[in-house]
Amino acid sequence: MGAAFGVVSLTQGPRVTEVQVDPAHAIESSGSRVILTANQALGTVDPAQVTVEPAVPFTVDAAGRGVGIRFTVPLDDATRYTVTVADVTGVSGGPSSDLTTTFTTPASTIFLLNRDPDGDDKIFSTDLTGEQAVPVFAADKINDFRATSSQLVVTTEEDDGSRLLVMNRDGSDPRELPLPGEGYVGSIQVSERGGLVGYNYSDRELSDTEGRASVLVTQSLNDSESEPEIIEVGGEEASVFSWQFVPDSAAVLFIDFDGGLALVDRSSDAGVQSLGLAANIQGISRGTYTAIVERLDNTVVELNLADGSEQPLAASDPDYGIATTITPYPGGTLRHIVQRNEAGIPTGQAIIRVEEDGTASPLVEVDSTDSILQACASPSGQYAAVVIAPDMTDNPYDEMLLPLPQKTETHLLDLRTGEEMVALTGFDPSWCATAPRF
Numbered sequence: 001m002g003a004a005f006g007v008v009s010l011t012q013g014p015r016v017t018e019v020q021v022d023p024a025h026a027i028e029s030s031g032s033r034v035i036l037t038a039n040q041a042l043g044t045v046d047p048a049q050v051t052v053e054p055a056v057p058f059t060v061d062a063a064g065r066g067v068g069i070r071f072t073v074p075l076d077d078a079t080r081y082t083v084t085v086a087d088v089t090g091v092s093g094g095p096s097s098d099l100t101t102t103f104t105t106p107a108s109t110i111f112l113l114n115r116d117p118d119g120d121d122k123i124f125s126t127d128l129t130g131e132q133a134v135p136v137f138a139a140d141k142i143n144d145f146r147a148t149s150s151q152l153v154v155t156t157e158e159d160d161g162s163r164l165l166v167m168n169r170d171g172s173d174p175r176e177l178p179l180p181g182e183g184y185v186g187s188i189q190v191s192e193r194g195g196l197v198g199y200n201y202s203d204r205e206l207s208d209t210e211g212r213a214s215v216l217v218t219q220s221l222n223d224s225e226s227e228p229e230i231i232e233v234g235g236e237e238a239s240v241f242s243w244q245f246v247p248d249s250a251a252v253l254f255i256d257f258d259g260g261l262a263l264v265d266r267s268s269d270a271g272v273q274s275l276g277l278a279a280n281i282q283g284i285s286r287g288t289y290t291a292i293v294e295r296l297d298n299t300v301v302e303l304n305l306a307d308g309s310e311q312p313l314a315a316s317d318p319d320y321g322i323a324t325t326i327t328p329y330p331g332g333t334l335r336h337i338v339q340r341n342e343a344g345i346p347t348g349q350a351i352i353r354v355e356e357d358g359t360a361s362p363l364v365e366v367d368s369t370d371s372i373l374q375a376c377a378s379p380s381g382q383y384a385a386v387v388i389a390p391d392m393t394d395n396p397y398d399e400m401l402l403p404l405p406q407k408t409e410t411h412l413l414d415l416r417t418g419e420e421m422v423a424l425t426g427f428d429p430s431w432c433a434t435a436p437r438f
Helices: 002-012
Strands: 016-020 033-038 050-053 058-063 066-071 080-090 093-104 109-114 121-127 134-139 142-147 151-158 161-168 175-177 183-191 196-203 215-220 240-245 251-256 260-265 272-277 280-284 290-294 300-304 310-312 323-329 332-340 346-355 360-367 371-377 383-389 409-414 420-425
Touching (some): 033 080, 050 058, 109 142, 151 183, 183 240, 196 240, 215 240, 251 280, 346 371, 360 409
Parallel strands (some): 161 183, 280 323
Antiparallel strands (some): 080 093, 183 196, 196 215, 240 251, 260 272, 323 332
16 A cells, blocks of 8 residues: 555655745735645756746745745735646656645735824724724824834823833733933834834933934844844944835935935944935835935935945836825835926825836825825735825814824725725824835
8 A cells, every 4th residue: 555655656746735824924024935845855946937826026945845935025915826836846756746825815904093182092903994993002192103014113202202112913912112211212113024123212301412313223122121222323323314124124224414325234243334425215115125215416216225236216107297205115106296387386296106117197186285194005015005184274283293284094095906995084004114204
């Protein structure tokens, strides 16, 4: 009987005996993997033998009985994926076979912040219909928050300064992270891959000669004993004007108050890498290690962070003019445009969807009575979230460290079709890497 089973194995070729995949993580972050384990050691597997449907960029790593497929961008939600490794043979030869598996990603959820001038501010978790919204965390004054695939990071305001909290995504088990001192936190961001939170920090007591102003701090989200680390340039703590984590890494790209653009990897001791002068960091593309940077002469370039090379960011077709913000997503960019009449007077605003080939079309447009505060895409570029403050003449700003209009709406759109799905109360959608910037 054993000999018979051995003959069957040899005549059928390799078969899949185990599959490892985390579909929920795959829609939140790039770098997720599908690992196929065969019933025998495999011969050489060429990446050309691997297909993924629907198509998504990937890399392949095969050794022994295993074939690992790593997705370099997040996957779409609520989608059935089929992974096939064609014409696989055993290490000793014999007949070939296809190794195939399918899995379905779950539907997305999104977090929003809703400030209430008459009560507690609340962070909500909701599906993309808005019909299953539930509050997960409430506090008197929530300034900002960010989300990873497993945690929420929240900053709140107190009379004597800021507090920085880390908790599970359902709001449970909150714990406070130590700050560099008594002061204020802004511009919080998270690095999923590095397990880090970063933020700008300023001491509460500041003068012309004493105190730290807008220094850039990183610290671990997972090590309760970790202390905040202030980024230094030339041996001195750097005051930072603009910064962002590089997706899929623990690296930080920042501009100091002197206009110096620099990169530092918090997972190594390589030190600070200078990248010239810049006025602003618009965004950093997932999976490409490429940043969109505005130089001091107002030119906007695509900067390769690996080798320092750059090229001008191509204009859209048609050309809608200079963008105030540019947010990259897998497959294109979202560009915030202020529309003006022939006299140069603002008449409205728009979010322009620009594909990789430069083809552009308006995604959202508002007239001069409303204001667009923020626009970003879901991790895979499947959806877009656009935050609008309606009726600005009757929509006063609150008095938070990050002041925003009291009424805000987040419009969710299908980025592939341009159709609006729902409008939700609140702002700061968790798909965004940063809070609204002005």
